[in-house]
Amino acid sequence: MKHLLGIRELSAEQITHLLDTAESFRDISKREIKKVPALRGRTVINLFFEASTRTRTSFEIAAKRLSADAINISVSTSSVSKGETLLDTARNLQAMSPDCIVIRHASAGAPYHLTRVCDAAIVNAGDGSHEHPTQALLDALTIREHKNGIEGLKVAIIGDILHSRVARSNVYLLSKLGATVSVAGPGTLVPREFAELIEQGVRVEQRIEDAVADADVVMVLRIQRERQTDAFFPSMREYAVHYGLHPNHLSLAAPDAIVMHPGPMNRGIEVSSEIADGGRSLILDQVTNGVAVRMAVLYLLAGSEHAELPSVHPGEDDLESRAAGGVRGRTRHQTRGTRN
Amino acid sequence: MEFTEKARIMDDARINRALARLASEIVEENHGLTDLVLVGIRRRGVPLANRIADKIEDLEGTRPPVGILDITLYRDDLSTVGAKPIVSGTELPGDIENRTIVLVDDVLYTGRTVRAALDQLIDFGRPRRVQLAVLVDRGNEHRELPIQADYIGKHVPTKKSEIIKVMLTDFDEDEGVLIVERPAAEAAA
Numbered sequence: 280m281k282h283l284l285g286i287r288e289l290s291a292e293q294i295t296h297l298l299d300t301a302e303s304f305r306d307i308s309k310r311e312i313k314k315v316p317a318l319r320g321r322t323v324i325n326l327f328f329e330a331s332t333r334t335r336t337s338f339e340i341a342a343k344r345l346s347a348d349a350i351n352i353s354v355s356t357s358s359v360s361k362g363e364t365l366l367d368t369a370r371n372l373q374a375m376s377p378d379c380i381v382i383r384h385a386s387a388g389a390p391y392h393l394t395r396v397c398d399a400a401i402v403n404a405g406d407g408s409h410e411h412p413t414q415a416l417l418d419a420l421t422i423r424e425h426k427n428g429i430e431g432l433k434v435a436i437i438g439d440i441l442h443s444r445v446a447r448s449n450v451y452l453l454s455k456l457g458a459t460v461s462v463a464g465p466g467t468l469v470p471r472e473f474a475e476l477i478e479q480g481v482r483v484e485q486r487i488e489d490a491v492a493d494a495d496v497v498m499v500l501r502i503q504r505e506r507q508t509d510a511f512f513p514s515m516r517e518y519a520v521h522y523g524l525h526p527n528h529l530s531l532a533a534p535d536a537i538v539m540h541p542g543p544m545n546r547g548i549e550v551s552s553e554i555a556d557g558g559r560s561l562i563l564d565q566v567t568n569g570v571a572v573r574m575a576v577l578y579l580l581a582g583s584e585h586a587e588l589p590s591v592h593p594g595e596d597d598l599e600s601r602a603a604g605g606v607r608g609r610t611r612h613q614t615r616g617t618r619n
Numbered sequence: 620m621e622f623t624e625k626a627r628i629m630d631d632a633r634i635n636r637a638l639a640r641l642a643s644e645i646v647e648e649n650h651g652l653t654d655l656v657l658v659g660i661r662r663r664g665v666p667l668a669n670r671i672a673d674k675i676e677d678l679e680g681t682r683p684p685v686g687i688l689d690i691t692l693y694r695d696d697l698s699t700v701g702a703k704p705i706v707s708g709t710e711l712p713g714d715i716e717n718r719t720i721v722l723v724d725d726v727l728y729t730g731r732t733v734r735a736a737l738d739q740l741i742d743f744g745r746p747r748r749v750q751l752a753v754l755v756d757r758g759n760e761h762r763e764l765p766i767q768a769d770y771i772g773k774h775v776p777t778k779k780s781e782i783i784k785v786m787l788t789d790f791d792e793d794e795g796v797l798i799v800e801r802p803a804a805e806a807a808a
Contacts, residue, residue, distance in 0.1 A: 303689070303708040312742045315692040345692075578692075578706075 282401040283576055284390050285410035286451040294419070294452060301420050301568070301575035307344060308570055318347035321378040321581050325351045326368070327404070328384045333542055333566065334404050334413070338381045341573035347378070347581065365389060366396060373397045379581040382406075400580035408442050414541050415448035417572040419456065421565050422496055425537050430457030435490040435532070437462075437524060438500030438549050439511075440469040440476070445541045446500055447476075454479040463490035464500075464522055467511040487522055494532045498539045499524050499550045515548055524550045529559070537561050622782065622799040628775060629796035634754065634787075637772035638667065641752050642674035644770050645721055652679055654718040654747070658686040660736050661707055666789040667754055668723035684712035688722070693735035709739065716744040721770075725785040727753040730766035755783050755796060 280293060289297075307315055323342040327335050335351060342349035352372075363371075365384070372380060373396060381402040382390050387409030393401045405411040422429055434453050440446045440462045453460050462469055462476060463484040471483055484490040491497055502518065512518045529536065538550075538560045546552050554560060629637070649655055652675065659668030668685050676682035687710045722736055733751060740749065752770035757777050759767065775783060777798060784797040 300706050303706040306708055307692075310743070315742075316738070317692040317694075 281580065282390070282394050282403075283412050283580060284394070284401065284403045286412045286415050286448045286455075287410065289412075289452075289455070291455045294416070294455060297416055297572070297575055297579065298420050298423060300579060301416065301571045304344075304574040304578070305568065305571040307574070308567070314344055314346060316346045317578055318342070318345035318378075318582055321345075321347040322376070323347045323349045323379045323381065323577060323581060324372055324377045324399075325349060325404075326372070326380055326382045327352070328354045328365075328382070328389075329405070331383055331404070333569070334383065337566070337569040338402075338404060338413075338573050338577075341570050341577055342379075344570070345574055345578055345582075347577065350377075365392060369393050369396045373399065379577060402576055402580065405444055407444065408447070409444055410448045410451075411444040411541075412448050413569070413572055413576060414445045415452040416576070417565055417569040418445075418449055418498065418539060418541070419452055420568045420572055421539065421561050422537070424564070424568070425561065426495060429453060432458045432495040433493055433533075434458050434460045434496040434498065435463065435494040436460060436498045436500065437487055437490060438464050438468070438522065439502050440464050440473070440500070441511075442468070443500050446498075449498065450476055450479050450481055454481070458496075461490040461494070463487045465512045465518070487524070487528055488531055491524075491528050492531045494536055496537055496539065497524065497529065497532055498541075501541065501543065502545055502549055515545075519548045523548055524554055526551065526553055529554060539565055541565070622784070622802065625781065625798045625800055627795055627797050629755075629773060631788075631794040634772070634794060634796065637754060638670050639674050641770045641772055642671045642678060645671065645750075645752065646675055646678055648750070648769070649719055652681055652683050655683045655721065656686060656712060656715060656718050657683055657721050657723055658688050658711065658736075658740070660722060660724040660732060661687060661689045661691075662790060663725040663785055663787055664688075664723045666787050667725060668721075671721075671723060671752065686711040686715075688736050688739055690732060690735040690739055693739045695731065695735065709743075711743055714744060715740065715746050717747045720746045720749045721752050722749060723752045725754050725787075726783045727751070727756045727766075727768050727771075728761050728783075730762045730764035733766045734764050754785060757783060 307313055325335050325338050339349045339351060377399045379400045379402060380393060380397060381404050382393060383404040384406050387407035389406050390401050390403040403410060403412055419429060426432055436446050436449060446462065450460050461482040461484055463486060466485055469483055473483055477483060536559060538554055540550060540562050542562065544550060544555055546555060555562060657668040657672050659665035665687050672682050672685045689707045689709045691706045720740060722733065724732060727733065737749065740746065750769040753768045754772040756768050756771045756774050758774065761779065777783065780801050782799050782801055784799050786793045786795050788794050
């Protein structure tokens with residue numbers, strides 16, 4: 280695996296390996312010295328064309344905890360604001376020999392575009408309404424931590440499914456790992472003909488109560504007002520009444536159900552404060568796990584040249600011989616093109 | 620990858636005797652168990668550390684705490700390893716500040732594993748003293764760093780084309796130490 284463009288391209292085995300690796304990185308953030316030398320001398324560029332605090336900071340902390348040099352470029356301070364194209368920006372960054380470029384862009388497919396001109400490992404930190412793979416991975420790590428696994432769980436995803444890259448990545452991931460997913464939201468934001476999700480075995484519900492019933496995990500999504508060019512529902516107040524998650528909804532879920540939200544939250548609209556700050560809410564655990572997941576992703580992509588797991592010779596302390604396995608070339612993952 | 624077995628240099632009984640001797644040397648050198656912690660280097664250093672701790676308990680009536688070091692993130696050859704390096708995590712039994720640490724590994728060869736283990740250990744605290752115990756020492760002529768063991772189960776002079784293969788029933792079907800020949804293509808590389 281050279282790039283992380285989306286969950287759709289990953290196998291269940293690759294996802295599990297990423298989660299297992301992330302689990303071991305979680306401990307590093309609890310140490311007094313929160314730093315290991317694994318990516319010393321590597322350069323990670325965070326190229327953010329959309330506003331982000333949580334994800335960009337999380338990638339920056341992850342890179343720094345692995346001893347990589349992290350450089351942040353946001354669109355307002357980059358040459359993009361002077362009219363430079365994404366391709367030219369990418370070519371210029373490539374000329375500076377980064378090992379990894381983390382990109383967030385409003386257009387689906389932008390990270391894939393970068394793989395065609397850059398040698399660096401490309402990590403999708405959210406591309407339009409397409410995918411947000413590290414968010415799905417951190418959600419999965421959080422679920423696994425609290426539910427001891429994902430297979431057989433019932434997960435309800437509530438809200439603006441249509442515009443949500445988080446929902447899409449989560450549907451792919453949770454389905455691949457054996458969970459049953461139901462989505463619910465206003466008909467305009469979860470159209471019944473959402474064939475792509477139904478292909479994944481997802482149940483599309485119109486009523487939040489139907490999706491939440493007996494759910495082990497309830498994921499609430501943010502209303503993405505910035506992506507909504509049409510009026511998808513009459514008013515925020517009406518949305519809050521019909522699709523906001525309230526304690527009466529949660530009483531329909533499994534008794535030990537957990538609540539998640541990718542943030543930032545619109546309190547009182549998609550989720551009540553009572554739930555957001557309640558004992559079942561894992562919203563801050565998700566943020567903590569985000570650093571561990573991003574450390575795992577950077578470590579596995581930026582730290583290694585080769586694509587085959589080496590065989591470990593028993594009884595040999597020589598690092599070279601521990602590493603000596605068959606060496607294949609890098610594997611480029613294909614993804615679909617721009618959706619917008 | 621095909622390996623050719625050249626010699627079996629230790630069987631289960633000899634491994635057991637070597638570990639008993641290491642346990643007794645560790646107790647003698649440290650004048651007992653005060654502040655002693657055994658730390659095994661993943662993977663095979665861990666069962667070896669546990670077995671030495673059991674033998675120390677037989678001798679002294681008290682079992683020293685045993686920790687686990689995973690040095691994967693401290694390796695200096697990350698770019699040459701596979702794309703799916705396995706990170707298994709480090710577990711130390713409490714504070715190591717001012718304690719005597721005995722690092723335990725199966726084979727001492729170039730010394731780079733021990734260098735990585737020392738780097739990691741220092742990130743967790745400042746031990747008073749760090750010692751090294753290995754089941755097999757391949758000899759100073761292969762060392763790439765100024766590192767040597769304090770306790771050695773067996774000294775085995777080897778050629779670079781050879782590999783010491785330690786098998787423990789914790790991970791393998793058989794128990795013993797073999798000298799095996801690297802495949803010709805790899806040895807020539």
